[in-house]
Structures are given as C-alpha cells and as structure tokens.
Amino acid sequence: MEENTTHKTHKYRLYPTKPQEAAMFETLRLTRQLYNAALEQRISAYKKQGKTVTGYDQQKELTALKKACPEFEAVYSHVLQEPLERLDKAYKRFFARVKQGVTAGFPRFKPAQRWNSFKFKEVWDKKKGRWLTPGRPTDDRKRINIPKIGSVKCKFHRPLEGTPKTLQIVHECGEWYAVYTCEVPKNPLPATGSSVGVDVGTTWFAITSDGEFVENPRHLKNGLKKLRVQQRTVARRKKGGNRRKKAVKLVAKTHQKICRQRLDFHHKTARRLVNEHDVIAHEDLKVSNMVKSNLARSISDVGWSQFFDILSLKAADAGRKVIAVDPRHTSQRCHQCGHTCRENRISQARFVCVACGHSENADINASRNILHRAGHALHGVNGSGVSHAVA
Ligand SMILES: [Zn+2]
Known part of the structure; x- marks a missing residue:
C-alpha cells in the first residue's frame, strides 16, 4: 500500500437464492475445515518430527488435496488459498509476540461460530484497470459475480469508491454481505492532541x-x-x-x-x-x-x-x-x-x-x-x- 492511501471497506447486503446460500454455507464449512486441518498439520509435524511446515508448503499441497477430496473442487482456488494465508499470519503474529517475550495467543482451532467469511483476494486487474471475474458487479449494479456460487443479487446502496482489491463474503447476524476492500486516498481527521x-x-x-x-x-x-x-x-x-x-x-x-x-x-x-x-x-x-x-x-x-x-x-x-x-x-x-x-x-x-x-x-x-x-x-x-x- 502506498503512503498516502488507505483501505476502505464497502459493505453491501446480498440476497442469495436458496441453492446459492447452500453453496455459501458449504464454502464456509470447507474453508474452515481446511484451516483447522492445516493447523493440525503444523502442530503434529512439529510434535512428531520437530519439523516446521510453512504456509508455502501447505499452498503447494492444495492440488493434491483436491484430487484426494473432490468436494474441495467446489471452492474457487483463491478462496481456498486464503485460509492458509490467514493461518500463516496468525503464526507470524504469535511468533512476533514470542520474540517480545509474550507467549500467548497460539493459533486456535476455529469453531463454526468463529468462522463467518471467505475471501476473493483479487478482484481488480490493475494493469488493465478493470474488474476481474470474481466479485465483478453487473453493469446495472444489481448482481455480483461470485465464482462457484453464482450471480448473486446485491443491493449497492452507495457507490464503490477507490480501487477495489478484495471481496469478502460475510455471514453476519443471519444475513449475507459482500464486503469490498478498496484502496482510497487517506482521509485523515485533524489531530486532537488527545x-x-x-x-x-x-x-x-x-x-x-x-x-x-x-x-x-x-x-x-x-x-x-x-x-x-x-x-x-x-x-x-x-x-x-x-x-x-x-x-x-x-x-x-x-x-x-x-x-x-x-x-x-x-x-x-x-x-x-x-x-x-x-x-x-x-x-x-x-x-x-x-x-x-x-x-x-x-x-x-x-x-x-x-x-x-x-x-x-x-x-x-x-x-x-x-x-x-x-x-x-x-x-x-x-x-x-x-x-x-x-x-x-x-x-x-x-x-x-x-x-x-x-x-x-x-x-x-x-x-x-x-x-x-x-x-x-x-x-x-x-x-x-x-x-x-x-x-
Ligand atoms: Zn502508588
């Protein structure tokens, strides 16, 4: 991110059909399963062989995973990579704390109620200045293209600002939301000295x-x-x-x-x-x-x-x-x-x-x-x- 820009999120309500909603729940289930399995793998590799498994190692295994467990084919590839990145970040934060002398906050297994989103990590082609397929809204701004889920009805109650980067599909309070993270110029408030x-x-x-x-x-x-x-x-x-x-x-x-x-x-x-x-x-x-x-x-x-x-x-x-x-x-x-x-x-x-x-x-x-x-x-x-x- 550049110095004078920041990230702003835009949140829009989604209105999925029954089958679309089922697919979204299934994506939540599978991504959470992957996160927990990846955590398990890291812990047991370390315990049994003193070996450190990195996020990169785990990314490389995704192809084999899809072959062995074909249900993961139902999840878009970037969406499947993201839980592994999330875990990697959790590990890095943990070790940063250890370095400072605080041994707390080891990554935890995620129960269903702590796992309520999945993420498309790239929605914008920066070179060409246009939308990529995941997360692309229709021209009339009534629907969003969500790969492996479908064209989901969405209420764009206000326009998107800035350059869209990622799209997160969030299940919150029984409702679904599309959350775009966009790069926008910084909008600092005047200092208060407090x-x-x-x-x-x-x-x-x-x-x-x-x-x-x-x-x-x-x-x-x-x-x-x-x-x-x-x-x-x-x-x-x-x-x-x-x-x-x-x-x-x-x-x-x-x-x-x-x-x-x-x-x-x-x-x-x-x-x-x-x-x-x-x-x-x-x-x-x-x-x-x-x-x-x-x-x-x-x-x-x-x-x-x-x-x-x-x-x-x-x-x-x-x-x-x-x-x-x-x-x-x-x-x-x-x-x-x-x-x-x-x-x-x-x-x-x-x-x-x-x-x-x-x-x-x-x-x-x-x-x-x-x-x-x-x-x-x-x-x-x-x-x-x-x-x-x-x-
Ligand atoms: Zn005192």
Missing part, C-alpha cells in the same frame, strides 16, 4: 482513562433477558413438536436482532473514540484471555474482538493509531507510583495503592495503565492501524 486508554469489562462495556464509563446499551440488555426467557421456553417444549419449532424460530429472531444492535453500538462507540483521540490503546485480547480467563470474559470476548476490529478499520481510515498492549498487571499496578502488587486491588471496584496511598476506581486505574503502556510502545512503532506492543 490519547486514551480503554479497558473493556463485563460490568461496563468499556472504561476510559478519561474516567468515562461506557455502558452496554439498555435495549441490548433487555434483548438478552428476552433471549434467556425464550430459550427456557424452547427447553420446556417437547422435542420434534410444532410448538417447539415455533419457539426456536423466535429465539433465532431475537438472536439476530441483538446481533445487529450490538454491531450498531460498536460502530457508534468506535466512531466517537476515533473522532476524539489521535491514539487509542486497548488491551491485547490474545494475551488477556490467557491471563484473566473466566467464563464471562470468554463469552464477551467475541463482542470485544468485533469492536476492536471495527475500531482499527475506522482508525486506519482517519489516520489514527490503535495500539494493543500487553494487559498483564494493568489491574494491579498503581498508575501514580508504579507499585505493582495484588493487595492494591482491595475490591472489584476499588484500587488503593499500599505504597503511595493513591486511591481510584480500579477500572479507571487499569485504563490509565493501558494508556501508559501504549506511550512506551509508541516509540519504535510505525504505520497506522493496529500495532502490537509490549512495554
């Missing part, structure tokens, strides 16, 4: 170093309550019965609604942070999961990673910086004097330093530590978007 640390929590959605508590929206909480009631209804009804089927449908509908509301809330919160701050620091979830693992956190984790993804996309477009820092001890370290010990945290909510007596809300203290760590990391970090930092 930096912020963000701590995510289970009681509050987020707490900032400015002392702001971002609450989970009320309608979201109500929706979750409703969902629990409906799920209990399903459990009560007789298996195979019509009344149960109806109840299951209601659960799915509520799920979808909550999913959309959460997405909307994440967009708004990220937009606000990006408008107000030049630098936004948050904890690196890959690391924090290892440190503070509990059930509530691992459930919230899906939501947070979605939020941080949205945040870094908006930040990259606006020329802001998002830094993911090692969160270890951020809740035990005194923001004033640096003294770090467990006894500083006298309760879930309160922080009182045993060395200097500094007293503060525990979450605000943690978010200030996160910001502090980002400050260290900023030196020697270049480029926009997410940087992984250990300080």
Whole structure:
C-alpha cells in the first residue's frame, strides 16, 4: 500500500437464492475445515518430527488435496488459498509476540461460530484497470459475480469508491454481505492532541482513562433477558413438536436482532473514540484471555474482538493509531507510583495503592495503565492501524 492511501471497506447486503446460500454455507464449512486441518498439520509435524511446515508448503499441497477430496473442487482456488494465508499470519503474529517475550495467543482451532467469511483476494486487474471475474458487479449494479456460487443479487446502496482489491463474503447476524476492500486516498481527521486508554469489562462495556464509563446499551440488555426467557421456553417444549419449532424460530429472531444492535453500538462507540483521540490503546485480547480467563470474559470476548476490529478499520481510515498492549498487571499496578502488587486491588471496584496511598476506581486505574503502556510502545512503532506492543 502506498503512503498516502488507505483501505476502505464497502459493505453491501446480498440476497442469495436458496441453492446459492447452500453453496455459501458449504464454502464456509470447507474453508474452515481446511484451516483447522492445516493447523493440525503444523502442530503434529512439529510434535512428531520437530519439523516446521510453512504456509508455502501447505499452498503447494492444495492440488493434491483436491484430487484426494473432490468436494474441495467446489471452492474457487483463491478462496481456498486464503485460509492458509490467514493461518500463516496468525503464526507470524504469535511468533512476533514470542520474540517480545509474550507467549500467548497460539493459533486456535476455529469453531463454526468463529468462522463467518471467505475471501476473493483479487478482484481488480490493475494493469488493465478493470474488474476481474470474481466479485465483478453487473453493469446495472444489481448482481455480483461470485465464482462457484453464482450471480448473486446485491443491493449497492452507495457507490464503490477507490480501487477495489478484495471481496469478502460475510455471514453476519443471519444475513449475507459482500464486503469490498478498496484502496482510497487517506482521509485523515485533524489531530486532537488527545490519547486514551480503554479497558473493556463485563460490568461496563468499556472504561476510559478519561474516567468515562461506557455502558452496554439498555435495549441490548433487555434483548438478552428476552433471549434467556425464550430459550427456557424452547427447553420446556417437547422435542420434534410444532410448538417447539415455533419457539426456536423466535429465539433465532431475537438472536439476530441483538446481533445487529450490538454491531450498531460498536460502530457508534468506535466512531466517537476515533473522532476524539489521535491514539487509542486497548488491551491485547490474545494475551488477556490467557491471563484473566473466566467464563464471562470468554463469552464477551467475541463482542470485544468485533469492536476492536471495527475500531482499527475506522482508525486506519482517519489516520489514527490503535495500539494493543500487553494487559498483564494493568489491574494491579498503581498508575501514580508504579507499585505493582495484588493487595492494591482491595475490591472489584476499588484500587488503593499500599505504597503511595493513591486511591481510584480500579477500572479507571487499569485504563490509565493501558494508556501508559501504549506511550512506551509508541516509540519504535510505525504505520497506522493496529500495532502490537509490549512495554
Ligand atoms: Zn502508588
């Protein structure tokens, strides 16, 4: 990517037919299977023979794979390469962290709910300045050509800007989307001179170093309550019965609604942070999961990673910086004097330093530590978007 350009995503709703949707689900299933198999191969090659299998090695095996398992013929070749690249990136990120002394976030096997997209990595012929076959919209902009899936109805509610690079087909909240990533000129927001640390929590959605508590929206909480009631209804009804089927449908509908509301809330919160701050620091979830693992956190984790993804996309477009820092001890370290010990945290909510007596809300203290760590990391970090930092 050139210096003065950035990536912008354009998202359009897709309306696949039943067979097209079935083919899309099948593509998700196969690409996920490939990712998990590739991870398995890397792990066992290392365990059994101490051998390192590279992404390149695995790419070379794709032809043989298609011969042995012909169902993979149903997936476009670039789409099949992409999970291997994803895995390769996950490995590289992991080893970059190891180099910095953090052994966390080893690539994990993907369950179905963590695998919701597949990608065409080239949709534009740069030399000739025209669309390639995958992802090419029809002239009337009513359909998109998706190889091996078909010509899928699409709503282009706004025009594409810039030079299209990739097309990702995403299944989100029960709906399908075409997400084009385009190269566009940078559109930086004027600097504000402000930096912020963000701590995510289970009681509050987020707490900032400015002392702001971002609450989970009320309608979201109500929706979750409703969902629990409906799920209990399903459990009560007789298996195979019509009344149960109806109840299951209601659960799915509520799920979808909550999913959309959460997405909307994440967009708004990220937009606000990006408008107000030049630098936004948050904890690196890959690391924090290892440190503070509990059930509530691992459930919230899906939501947070979605939020941080949205945040870094908006930040990259606006020329802001998002830094993911090692969160270890951020809740035990005194923001004033640096003294770090467990006894500083006298309760879930309160922080009182045993060395200097500094007293503060525990979450605000943690978010200030996160910001502090980002400050260290900023030196020697270049480029926009997410940087992984250990300080
Ligand atoms: Zn202190």
